[in-house]
Amino acid sequence: VLVLSLSLQAQSPKGKRGTFALTNASIETITKGVINNGTVIISDGKIQAVGANVQVPQGAEVIDCKGSWIYPGMIDSGTRLGLFEFGNYAQATDVGELGDVIPQMKALTAVNPNSAGIPVTRISGVTTTLTVPNGDLFCGTAALINLHGYTPDQMFAGFEALILNYPRTGRRGFFDRRSDEDLKKAADKAMDRLNEIWERAVQYHKIDSATKGKGTYYPEMQAMMPVVRGEMSLIVNVEAAKDIRAALKWVHEKKIKKVIFSGVAEGWRVADELAKANIPCFVGPVLELPSRDYDRYDKAYANAG
Numbered sequence: 001v002l003v004l005s006l007s008l009q010a011q012s013p014k015g016k017r018g019t020f021a022l023t024n025a026s027i028e029t030i031t032k033g034v035i036n037n038g039t040v041i042i043s044d045g046k047i048q049a050v051g052a053n054v055q056v057p058q059g060a061e062v063i064d065c066k067g068s069w070i071y072p073g074m075i076d077s078g079t080r081l082g083l084f085e086f087g088n089y090a091q092a093t094d095v096g097e098l099g100d101v102i103p104q105m106k107a108l109t110a111v112n113p114n115s116a117g118i119p120v121t122r123i124s125g126v127t128t129t130l131t132v133p134n135g136d137l138f139c140g141t142a143a144l145i146n147l148h149g150y151t152p153d154q155m156f157a158g159f160e161a162l163i164l165n166y167p168r169t170g171r172r173g174f175f176d177r178r179s180d181e182d183l184k185k186a187a188d189k190a191m192d193r194l195n196e197i198w199e200r201a202v203q204y205h206k207i208d209s210a211t212k213g214k215g216t217y218y219p220e221m222q223a224m225m226p227v228v229r230g231e232m233s234l235i236v237n238v239e240a241a242k243d244i245r246a247a248l249k250w251v252h253e254k255k256i257k258k259v260i261f262s263g264v265a266e267g268w269r270v271a272d273e274l275a276k277a278n279i280p281c282f283v284g285p286v287l288e289l290p291s292r293d294y295d296r297y298d299k300a301y302a303n304a305g
Contacts, residue, residue, distance in 0.1 A: 019043040021056040025065035030072060040070055073127025077282035078262060081121060081129045082111035082145065082155075100136035101197055103162050104223035107131045108143035111152040122147040128157055130282070132235075132262075137194060139163050141223065142235060161233040161260065162224065166247045167191050170240050198254060201228050230257030235282070237262045239291065241269040248277050265291045268303045 020042045027038040027050060039054040040047060049055075056062060085092035094110040111131060121129070127147055133140030142161050149155035167190030171183065178186070204221035205228045226232035234256055238247045244264060251259050261267070262282040267274060274281060288300040296302075 017045065019057055019060040021054075021060045021062045022065050022070060023056070023062055025068055025070045027070045028072070038070075071125065074125050076121075076126050076129040078132055078284060079129045080131065080134065081117055081147075082113070082115050082131050082152075083107060083133070084115075084117075085112070086116060096133055096135040096139060100193070101138045101220050102135065102140055103138045104219045105133060105140035106143065106160070107133045107140060108145070108152050108156055108160070111143070111145060111155060113150055113152065113155060118147050130159075132163060135165070137165055137167075137190070138197065138220075138224070139165060159233075161235045162227050164194075164234055164236045166236050166238040166243060166250075167194060168240070169243055169246070194250075197224075201225065205229060227256065227258070233258040233260050235260045235262050239263050239265040241266040244270050245273065248273060248279070251279070252277070265300070265303070268299065 022040040022042070024037055025040065027035040027040060029035060029050070035050070035052055038050065038052050039056065041049040041054055041057065041060070043057070043060075080095050083093070083095045097105045108131075110133075128144060129147065130142055130144050132142040140163055142163055143152075144157040144159035145152070145155040146157050147155070167187055169183065169187040171178070201221050201224040204215075204218055205225050207215045208225060227234045236247050236251070236259060238244050238261055244261070244267065247261065248270075260280050260282060261274070264274070264281050264283055265288070267281055267283060283304040286301055286304075290297060290299040
């Protein structure tokens with residue numbers, strides 16, 4: 001037990017506050033190239049200065065980073081981090097809820113700051129993640145979180161977005177043995193459901209505006225109203241080129257002001273159309289096989305470019 005205790009203490013050093021000067025480092029700025037022999041000043045948990053000729057504040061703890069690189073923290077734009085634990089324990093998994101229209105379910109409220117995956121991810125250089133719920137059509141609201149904090153509110157990075165899993169028209173894999181007719185029926189039914197829900201959200205917005213918020217409370221539509229009003233982003237999960245084109249048309253017809261496409265595995269096939277629509281994309285996963293057997297092996301890696 002003593003050995004185990006010492007081992008755990010060694011793996012989990014306590015953080016400390018103060019003013020720190022990271023000197024003599026190669027600093028990757030992303031937008032302004034590399035700063036050689038540069039200095040980063042950190043105070044009160046925030047970066048105060050970056051450059052080659054930065055004055056080290058009096059009393060700062062100096063850390064010599066000669067031969068090392070300093071990068072900005074990376075952002076993972078599609079994870080379940082904080083919503084599940086490793087192992088087959090249903091009680092520790094909260095990635096989704098029952099129902100095909102549950103936008104009021106917020107990922108932030110379910111984030112576990114003590115999740116074992118958080119420090120592992122943070123020490124690997126990812127300091128911020130978009131934690132996304134899983135499910136059917138409107139499966140909930142995603143939250144951007146910083147991987148440091150003792151409560152979900154402390155971790156919250158100030159961005160939330162509604163998730164739409166756009167209806168798929170193709171097969172879901174080699175195991176999908178449905179006929180072409182059955183595939184079309186399923187896709188049409190899903191689109192009818194999507195249009196029905198969106199129209200309901202628009203009507204709720206109109207009633208809410210007319211009654212100045214004194215109408216009947218409908219939690220699902222209340223959660224969708226910020227997207228209808230252009231106050232919150234809608235993240236559309238869509239993969240195949242045919243579905244991306246359909247989603248572009250749907251977003252344009254519904255006049256959705258803030259929209260982000262996520263996944264877009266075949267985005268490279270319709271890159272010009274996405275660019276013309278000026279729709280930002282969260283592209284991935286990268287460690288994946290091509291979506292079609294005859295595509296080049298590196299398409300998942302090259303897709304973002």
